[in-house]
Structure formats: C-alpha cells, structure tokens
Amino acid sequence: xxxxxxxxxxxxxxxxxxxxxxxxxxxxxxxxxxxxxxxxxxxxxxxxxxxxxxxxxxxxxxxxxxxxxxxxxxxxxxxxxxxxxxxxxxxxxxxxxxxxxxxxxxxxxxxxxxxxxxxxxxxxxxxxxxxxxxxxxxxxxxxxxxxxxxxxxxxxxxxxxxxxxxxxxxxxxxxxxxxxxxxxxxxxxxxxxxxxxxxxxxxxxxxxxxxxxxxxxxxxxxxxxxxxxxxxxxxxxxxxxxxxxxxxxxxxxxxxxxx
Amino acid sequence: xxxxxxxxxxxxxxxxxxxxxxxxxxxxxxxxxxxxxxxxxxxxxxxxxxxxxxxxxxxxxxxxxxxxxxxxxxxxxxxxxxxxxxxxxxxxxxxxxxxxxxxxxxxxxxxxxxxxxxxxxxxxxxxxxxxxxxxxxxxxxxxxxxxxxxxxxxxxxxxxxxxxxxxxxxxxxxxxxxxxxxxxxxxxxxxxxxxxxxxxxxxxxxxxxxxxxxxxxxxxxxxxxxxxxxxxxxxxxxxxxxxxxxxxxxxxxxxxxxxxxxxxxxxxxxxxxxxxxxxxxxxxxxxxxxxxxxxxxxxxxxxxxxxxxxxxxxxxxxxxxxxxxxxxxxxxxxxxxxxxxxxxxxxxxxxxxxxxxxxxxxxxxxxxxxxxxxxxxxxxxxxxxxxxxxxxxxxxxxxxxxxxxxxxxxxxxxxxxxxxxxxx
Numbered sequence: 001x002x003x004x005x006x007x008x009x010x011x012x013x014x015x016x017x018x019x020x021x022x023x024x025x026x027x028x029x030x031x032x033x034x035x036x037x038x039x040x041x042x043x044x045x046x047x048x049x050x051x052x053x054x055x056x057x058x059x060x061x062x063x064x065x066x067x068x069x070x071x072x073x074x075x076x077x078x079x080x081x082x083x084x085x086x087x088x089x090x091x092x093x094x095x096x097x098x099x100x101x102x103x104x105x106x107x108x109x110x111x112x113x114x115x116x117x118x119x120x121x122x123x124x125x126x127x128x129x130x131x132x133x134x135x136x137x138x139x140x141x142x143x144x145x146x147x148x149x150x151x152x153x154x155x156x157x158x159x160x161x162x163x164x165x166x167x168x169x170x171x172x173x174x175x176x177x178x179x180x181x182x183x184x185x186x187x188x189x190x191x192x193x194x195x196x197x198x199x200x201x202x203x204x205x206x207x208x209x210x211x212x213x214x215x216x217x218x219x220x221x222x223x224x225x226x227x228x229x230x231x232x233x234x235x236x237x238x239x240x241x242x243x244x245x246x247x248x249x250x251x252x253x254x255x256x257x258x259x
Numbered sequence: 260x261x262x263x264x265x266x267x268x269x270x271x272x273x274x275x276x277x278x279x280x281x282x283x284x285x286x287x288x289x290x291x292x293x294x295x296x297x298x299x300x301x302x303x304x305x306x307x308x309x310x311x312x313x314x315x316x317x318x319x320x321x322x323x324x325x326x327x328x329x330x331x332x333x334x335x336x337x338x339x340x341x342x343x344x345x346x347x348x349x350x351x352x353x354x355x356x357x358x359x360x361x362x363x364x365x366x367x368x369x370x371x372x373x374x375x376x377x378x379x380x381x382x383x384x385x386x387x388x389x390x391x392x393x394x395x396x397x398x399x400x401x402x403x404x405x406x407x408x409x410x411x412x413x414x415x416x417x418x419x420x421x422x423x424x425x426x427x428x429x430x431x432x433x434x435x436x437x438x439x440x441x442x443x444x445x446x447x448x449x450x451x452x453x454x455x456x457x458x459x460x461x462x463x464x465x466x467x468x469x470x471x472x473x474x475x476x477x478x479x480x481x482x483x484x485x486x487x488x489x490x491x492x493x494x495x496x497x498x499x500x501x502x503x504x505x506x507x508x509x510x511x512x513x514x515x516x517x518x519x520x521x522x523x524x525x526x527x528x529x530x531x532x533x534x535x536x537x538x539x540x541x542x543x544x545x546x547x548x549x550x551x552x553x554x555x556x557x558x559x560x561x562x563x564x565x566x567x568x569x570x571x572x573x574x575x576x577x578x579x580x581x582x583x584x585x586x587x588x589x590x591x592x593x594x595x596x597x598x599x600x601x602x603x604x605x606x607x608x609x610x611x612x613x614x615x616x617x618x619x620x621x622x623x624x625x626x627x628x629x630x631x632x633x634x635x636x637x638x639x640x641x642x643x644x645x646x647x648x649x650x651x652x653x654x655x656x657x658x659x660x661x662x663x664x665x666x667x668x669x670x671x672x673x674x675x676x677x678x679x680x681x682x683x
Contacts, residue, residue, distance in 0.1 A: 067678075067682065071678040074597065076596075076597065076676075076677045076678040076681070077678050096601070096602065097284050097601050098284070100284075100285050100596065100599050100600060100601045100602075101284045101285045101599060101601075103596075103597055103598070103599050104285050104598055104599015104600075105599065107597075109594075109597045109598075109681075111681060113590075115590055115591075115593070115594040115597075115681065117302075117591055117594075118302075119298075119301070119302040119303075120298060124298070128594075128595070128598060129598050131287065131291045131295065131598070131600075132285040132286065132287055132595070132598055132599035132600045132601075133285060133286075133598070133599045134285070134286050137288070137290070176598075180598075180599075
C-alpha cells in the first residue's frame with residue numbers, strides 16, 4: 001500500500017525525521033492567554049503526549065476551548081506559554097513563516113465544513129496540499145490520484161465538490177490531508193456535517209488509516225466519535241484532562257454520564 | 260508577513276541541520292502562482308470579464324484617443340501638403356514704408372513671378388470698390404434684380420492658381436486681359452441670385468452701368484474661396500474702367516510646386532520690385548510642425564483626461580470586485596494557510612489575479628482602441644496612424660492599473676488569520 005509506505009517514511013534521507021520513539025506531538029505546559037483587556041485564558045497550561053501511531057480523541061462541549069486547542073495543536077496560533085514539540089521540533093516560539101511551513105509538512109487538516117474549493121475538481125483539491133510544501137511537481141498528480149483511490153474515491157477523481165455527497169467531500173478532504181504525508185492527521189469535528197451512516201463510514205476510514213500506522217487526533221463534542229480513539233482527552237473550560245480508558249469510558253457513556 | 264529569521268536556527272538545529280536553510284520555509288513556485296491565480300479568476304469567469312471591462316474601456320479610450328489624434332493631425336498635414344503648402348500670398352505694403360508709394364505691383368507682375376522656378380501660376384487681384392447700392396444687375400433697366408456683390412478684378416493667372424471648376428462656359432485668358440474685354444465670371448451662387456441659369460442665352464451683367472458678357476460660371480475653387488461669392492472681371496478691364504487699385508488693396512496669389520513655396524516667397528518681392536522689394540510682403544505657408552503640435556495639444560489633453568477617468572473607474576471596479584472576492588474566499592484563504600501558504604503567498608496570488616485581469620483588460624482594450632481608430636479612418640477615408648509607443652504602453656497601463664487596484668484587497672487577504680478563516 002503506497003500511502004502506508006509514505007506515512008512511514010520518516011527517517012528517509014530526504015527528510016531526516018525523528019525516530020519512532022519521538023512523540024508526534026508533545027505539550028509541555030502549553031497554554032494560551034489572549035491579551036486583554038481583560039486577558040482571557042483560552043487554554044490553561046497543560047501537558048499532552050501523542051505518540052506515533054496513536055488514535056487520540058479530544059472531547060469537549062462547545063466553548064470549552066476545543067478551537068483554541070485545535071489552533072495551537074495545528075500551529076494556526078502560537079501558544080503564549082510552555083513548549084510544544086512537534087516531531088521533536090520546538091515550535092512554540094516559531095514565527096508565522098516557520099509555522100506555515102511546519103503546517104504544510106507535518107500536519108494534515110480535516111475540517112468539519114470540508115473547506116474544499118467548489119470550482120476545482122477533487123484531484124485539484126487534493127493537489128493543492130502539495131503546492132506550498134516543496135513537493136516535486138512531477139509526481140503530484142500521481143500522488144493525488146493514489147490518495148483519492150486510497151480513500152475510496154477512485155471513480156470520482158474529476159468530479160467537482162458540488163457534485164459530491166457529504167461523505168465523499170469529507171473523503172476528498174481526508175485525501176488532501178494525507179497526500180502531503182503528514183506526521184499528524186488533525187481532524188476537527190470530521191463528522192459534524194454528516195448523517196450517522198456517512199459519519200460511521202468516515203470514522204471507519206480514519207480507523208483504517210490508524211491501523212495502517214497514521215497518527216490521528218480527532219477533536220469532537222460527540223462521545224460516539226470520541227469512542228473511536230484509543231485514548232480520549234477531555235477539555236472543559238480550557239482545562240485539558242486525560243480520561244479513563246476506552247472501555248471504561250464506553251461503560252460511562254452507556255450510563256449517560258459522559259458529556 | 261511576520262518572518263522571523265532569528266527563530267530559524269532553532270528549527271534547523273533540530274530537524275533541518277544539514278538541509279539548505281531556504282527549504283525550511285514554504286515555497287510557491289511561479290508556475291503554481293500563475294496556475295492558482297488563473298484558476299481563481301476562472302472560478303467566476305463572468306465576474307472576471309466584467310471586472311476587466313473597466314480596464315478595457317479605459318485603455319481602449321486611451322489608445323483610441325491617441326490614435327485618432329495622431330490620425331487626424333497627420334490628415335491635416337496631408338491637406339496642408341496638398342494646398343496650403345504650395346500657396347504663397349504677396350501683399351502690397353508699400354504704403355507702410357513710404358506714403359508716396361503707389362500701386363506696388365508692376366503691370367507685368369504675373370509674367371515676372373511665373374518666370375520663377377517652382378511657380379505654377381500667379382496672378383494679381385484686388386477688390387473693386389464701387390459706391391452705388393445695387394452694383395450688379397442682370398439688366399440695364401431699374402426693375403431687374405439688383406445684387407450688392409463683390410467685384411473682384413483678377414488677372415488670368417489668379418484664376419488658374421485658384422484651381423476652379425467651371426459649371427458652364429470658360430475662363431477668360433490673356434486675350435481678354437490684353438484687350439481689356441468686358442467679360443465676367445460668376446460664382447454659381449451669385450449667378451443664381453442674378454437669375455442667370457444658362458450661358459446659352461448669352462447673358463450679360465451690368466456693373467456700375469457697364470455691360471459685361473458672362474462667359475463662365477464657376478462651380479468650385481480649391482483656393483481663394485471668395486471667388487465663389489464674387490463677380491470676377493479681368494484686372495486690365497477693371498483698371499481701365501475704375502482705375503488702379505488703392506494702395507495696399509492689391510494682392511497676388513501664387514501657386515507653387517510642392518516644397519517650392521518658401522523659396523518663391525523669398526524671391527518674389529525682389530523679382531517684382533527690384534528697386535523696392537520692401538514694398539511687397541510675401542507670406543509663405545505656416546510651418547507644418549507647429550501646426551501639428553497645436554492640433555495635438557488641443558484635442559489630446561481633453562480626451563486623455565477622459566481616458567484617465569475611465570482608467571480610474573476601471574481600477575475602482577477591479578479593487579471592489581477583488582475585495583468582494585477576498586471576503587468571499589476567506590475560507591479558501593484559511594485553507595491555503597493551513598496547507599502551508601505564507602501570508603505573502605496569499606498577497607502574491609491576489610495581486611497576480613488583479614494584475615492579470617488588468618493586463619488582459621489592457622490587451623483587449625488596446626485591440627478595441629486600434630479597431631476604433633482603423634474603423635474611423637476607413638469611414639473617413641483617412642490613413643490610420645497609431646504610434647508604436649502607444650501600443651506598447653497600453654497593456655502596461657492596464658497591468659499597472661490592475662496591480663494598483665489589487666494592492667488593498669491583497670493586503671486585506673494577507674491579514675486574514677487562518678484560525679478565524681477556518682472557523683467558518
């Protein structure tokens with residue numbers, strides 16, 4: 001499987017990466033306070049380690065600081081305190097240009113509202129992920145095609161997003177996130193705009209990717225989605241806290257305690 | 260664009276220690292830049308076309324104005340070559356030099372001037388001043404129609420120099436001049452007013468009571484248009500009946516070969532009056548260059564102002580549409596930032612989009628302007644003239660307009676924070 005090879009190619013001479021033991025992401029007392037007045041603490045200093053190949057979910061109600069967590073983890077915002085190691089690189093103090101470069105190479109984003117360009121074909125949407133991160137031009141189309149085939153859209157390669165179903169659109173978005181061979185697949189409410197059956201199929205795809213070795217971090221408010229993770233971290237009022245293991249949490253959610 | 264190269268060493272030391280430092284940042288190759296910009300414009304082709312329309316109009320007006328001005332002024336030049344440039348007028352200014360100087364032109368003035376190199380025809384003429392009210396009549400009796408027409412005494416050379424077209428009859432020549440014959444030529448308008456429609460009846464007119472046989476009716480002249488409104492008689496006849504012209508009243512019309520006018524004007528006073536060349540003043544045709552400049556500056560400035568206004572409107576149109584597009588594509592901008600684009604890449608993309616729209620509008624406008632110039636020239640039977648610099652500058656003006664108009668929207672686009680853009 002081509003993509004599996006890609007996701008595991010860290011350590012190749014072209015991209016000398018950290019070893020398999022280096023956590024994909026590591027928060028050491030990372031916090032974010034928006035300067036006032038009055039100052040608002042959106043994320044209290046917290047520690048979190050996501051190891052290579054893990055499937056971690058972050059659950060929290062709206063307004064809990066999920067977006068802030070996503071922005072910091074996805075390098076869209078710089079934390080105001082602590083250090084954040086992405087693939088062993090301290091990125092907490094990185095400038096805008098450096099963060100942009102790191103986003104393009106280390107993180108694959110999947111959004112609730114897909115964020116596909118409506119007038120461009122699925123293939124072009126996926127190719128866009130290789131425009132900014134110095135991927136060679138020669139094999140771009142081949143890689144984008146392979147990524148689309150991987151997510152099960154081999155038959156809709158040239159379709160424009162407006163003619164795709166919600167599930168298909170999210171699959172295109174996942175292909176786009178995968179094609180740049182990121183270390184971390186960062187999904188923000190990936191099933192928020194999908195019906196239950198489609199949501200299940202998209203989650204099954206994430207499970208498959210995880211099984212192939214991809215590190216997946218899903219941020220959600222939905223306990224059913226959170227249950228897909230090997231490990232779930234709860235966030236509430238800007239405080240990040242490790243939750244009990246998957247089975248224990250499932251038991252809890254059956255009793256209606258979670259959330 | 261918050262590059263902080265000072266932070267780079269830390270990044271490189273961990274991960275890119277043996278890679279070239281440049282590769283630490285995102286890139287946006289020129290081909291990708293143009294590809295993405297083109298795709299951005301083609302997202303809404305109709306809107307892009309309408310946006311470019313302002314530039315098309317502005318640049319089109321610009322080219323059309325400059326082209327038409329060049330065309331008309333070159334047209335004036337060619338008319339100038341044809342007639343004015345070969346025309347010299349000689350005036351009698353003897354009275355200003357010497358109050359006792361008489362009629363300055365000698366009797367053989369025509370022969371003296373026609374003997375000069377480059378002269379085709381030349382003749383002395385003057386206006387005969389009569390005192391009566393109705394000076395010209397078609398009949399000797401008082402009840403016939405009277406006209407207060409201008410009586411022009413002209414030598415045969417004057418008539419030839421004026422290049423007349425006859426409706427009927429013929430011109431008088433050296434014979435009538437030598438014999439002081441009482442013959443007259445009428446302009447077609449004067450003839451109609453006097454009730455003379457045909458020469459078959461051998462009509463006559465009475466000037467100050469003297470009968471004159473009408474031998475020709477002039478339909479048109481190319482020089483000295485007042486011949487058409489006059490009754491023209493041989494100068495010798497006028498001199499016999501009414502005496503020599505008053506001082507300063509006589510003039511001479513000289514038709515020269517092309518290019519000879521200035522030289523003839525220089526020589527003529529001496530040829531006519533070797534004793535007193537200063538009694539005569541020869542007026543050569545005006546300098547064609549100064550004529551052209553005045554025409555260009557008169558027409559050009561007003562219309563160029565109009566073209567500039569069109570361009571400003573075009574620029575405002577592009578700025579407005581690009582700004583709307585930026586706001587509309589906030590999500591796309593956020594996505595691009597998430598995929599590794601730097602804010603300067605966003606700026607570049609939007610600047611390229613507006614610049615390309617401006618340049619395309621400029622190219623189309625140039626074509627439209629040239630077509631306008633050619634069309635007008637074809638209709639008016641002119642030679643179209645467009646200066647090459649105009650053609651080269653016009654698309655550049657369009658590009659500059661587009662870039663200028665794109666500055667603010669592109670700056671706004673670059674300031675969009677990815678985190679906020681992606682929340683939508």
